[in-house]
Amino acid sequence: MSTLYLFNRDLRLKDNKALERACEEELINFAIAIKETKDWGESKKQFYFESVENLKNNLNKLGHELYQVHENDFKALEGIDRVIMTKNYNSKELPLLNSYTGEVIEVEQSTLFSIEELPFSLKNLPQTFTPFRHKMDKVKKIPCELKSQYSLPKRGGVNLSLCSVSELSEVNTKFKGGEDAGQARLNYYFSKKDLASHYFETRNGMLDFDDSTKFSPWLSWGCISANTIYHKLKNYEKEYGANKSSYWIFFELLWRDYFKFLSLQKGDLIFDLKGTARRELEFHPDQDQLFKQWKEAKTEEDFVNANMNELNENGWMSNRGRQNVASFLAKTYKVNWLWGAKYFENHLIDADLESNQGNWGYLAGVGVDPRDRKFNIERQQSIYDPEGEYIKKYSPKNACL
Ligand SMILES: Cc1cc2nc3c(=O)[nH]c(=O)nc-3n(C[C@H](O)[C@H](O)[C@H](O)COP(=O)(O)OP(=O)(O)OC[C@H]3O[C@@H](n4cnc5c(N)ncnc54)[C@H](O)[C@@H]3O)c2cc1C
Missing domain, CATH: 1.25.40.80 (Serine Threonine Protein Phosphatase 5, Tetratricopeptide repeat)
Structure with a gap:
């Protein structure tokens, strides 16, 4: 019997119930389903690979290797009888499992x-x-x-490539992955x-x-x-x-x-244009151009631009910022909200499909907001950045101070 523990969005060894289940096996190997990162921002890549490296080092200390499979490699799990993993909450994660015919033990946690x-x-x-x-x-x-420590089974049973983290770049950020x-x-x-x-x-x-x-x-x-x-x-x-x-x-x-x-x-309704509310939306005829301006922090709103600059530079934006730029894109510019959600997904270091789609759908008026609000950006700016300090920090050229 060859059993693989597959890490995905559970990059830790402490308080990990799926790992606890893995301890019931006689032999096990650990692998990570490496993400496709070609469209990601640098900060997101860095946070992810730091997290992978930290996991690998911590596993090594316990006498285990971390192997890797690519999340899109449909053949990667051939010959493996059983996969143990943390339960997923959406259908887009781990495409490689779509063609896997062995046993999958998913642990909810x-x-x-x-x-x-x-x-x-x-x-x-x-x-x-x-x-x-x-x-x-x-x-x-x-x-x-x-639980902070588990006594892991011995290594063995599968033959995969070792995980090698070579893509670490040096983005200066307060967030260190792992x-x-x-x-x-x-x-x-x-x-x-x-x-x-x-x-x-x-x-x-x-x-x-x-x-x-x-x-x-x-x-x-x-x-x-x-x-x-x-x-x-x-x-x-x-x-x-x-x-x-x-x-x-x-x-x-x-x-x-x-x-x-x-x-x-x-x-999959959370990924659908009409959202969970099944509402039809109308889009601006120049939505391609408007989307470009938004991404590049070149809108007419300094507050939106500053937030987009922070995202582009650091892979981070506050919740207040996220609400404003999402409402602005979907409701003021009338651009396809799925484009904005995808942009966030590729750049936010904390991108999480359910929270991201859920919040975007909410702000675009196709989700679970009973009031279907549109943010008044000038008013928001006057409440949350009354002295213009935030704008000054993230878009000095645009700031009207
Ligand atoms: C358009 C939009 C997109 C978003 N995309 C993501 C995303 O991809 N990943 C993500 O984790 N959060 C997302 N959020 C939610 C929220 O902005 C972040 O969770 C929060 O800003 C993270 O900062 P924090 O850890 O300091 O949060 P805190 O304010 O300290 O909150 C504590 C924790 O609660 C959870 N949380 C807080 N607010 C929300 C919320 N509105 N929805 C879901 N969980 C929440 C987070 O896990 C957070 O770490 C999004 C919000 C918006 C408006």
């Missing part, structure tokens, strides 16, 4: 709440977030045990009394790294788990007290869960 813990069946998932959140608020969440850096960010964030307890007031900030948790890149690649964040959050609340801010971190993690469950319920 990417969300905070498991499907079993939901107080309704997936079929009855509320169609907007607020009723979902109210129902989830009543569920007593029991944090799963946090489980070790993710754990360090978690420990830092919850060791400071004043961060989680003021999150509600600071979360919309655009300039200070600690304005929000910045957990998303590590969470998206599975370098840290939602369960680990929840543990640390509860420990923080025990030590420093719970308040609206600490609750709001949990609230945001619920959004993430919601989009993953919505993706399971709606399937």
Whole structure:
């Protein structure tokens, strides 16, 4: 029997239930399904390959190698009897599995709440977030045990190429990929009394790294788990007290869960132009040109341009920025929102298909926003960047200061 553990969006060795399942095997090899990165921005590539390298080094310390298969190589798994992996929430991940005929053991672990813990069946998932959140608020969440080490089975059973990370570039960023850096960010964030307890007031900030948790890149690649964040959050609340801010971190993690469950319920509709709401949209006749301006940060709105510059330079944009540039592209410019979503997917270091499609659909008016809002960019700028500091930092030439 040849068994392969296939890493994809679970690039960690701690608190990994799929790894725990792998420990039941007699022999195992570990491989990563390497992503197709040709359209990615440099920051995203760097974060990803740093994460892969960190995983490889940590596996080596336990006496295991990390092998690699390409996510699009349909023949890569030939001769392998069993694949153990973390459950996916959409149909686009891991194309190589489409032609695989062996046994696949998928372990559910990417969300905070498991499907079993939901107080309704997936079929009855509320169609907007607020009723979902109210129902989830009543569920007593029991944090799963946090395991930091597993005794892995011996190596053996498959013959693949070793993973070699040669594509590391040197983009100067505050985000370093990998489980070790993710754990360090978690420990830092919850060791400071004043961060989680003021999150509600600071979360919309655009300039200070600690304005929000910045957990998303590590969470998206599975370098840290939602369960680990929840543990640390509860420990923080025990030590420093719970308040609206600490609750709001949990609230945001619920959004993430919601989009993953919505993706399971709606399937490929989250990737469809009419979205989950099945709404027809009209597009601007010059949408190609407008999309180009948006991507290149050359719109008539300094606030949009600054945010796009930050994305293009660092692979990052705040939630406030994302809401504004997405609303601007879809509602003001009337450009196909799927193009914007794809651009985000290729450039954001925290790109996560369910959260990205879910948020884009929401802002384009074809998703789960009951109000179908359009952001007033000037007003947003006056609230969130009243002194023009953010604009100055990210688009000095365009800034009207
Ligand atoms: C158009 C658009 C596209 C987006 N694309 C992505 C994406 O590809 N990947 C991604 O992780 N998030 C995405 N988001 C959600 C959100 O912007 C980021 O999760 C957040 O900015 C990450 O920063 P943080 O970790 O400091 O978040 P915090 O504010 O500290 O929140 C804590 C965690 O909650 C989760 N979270 C917060 N807000 C949301 C949200 N609106 N939807 C889902 N989860 C949320 C994230 O996992 C985040 O790490 C998108 C939002 C918009 C408007």
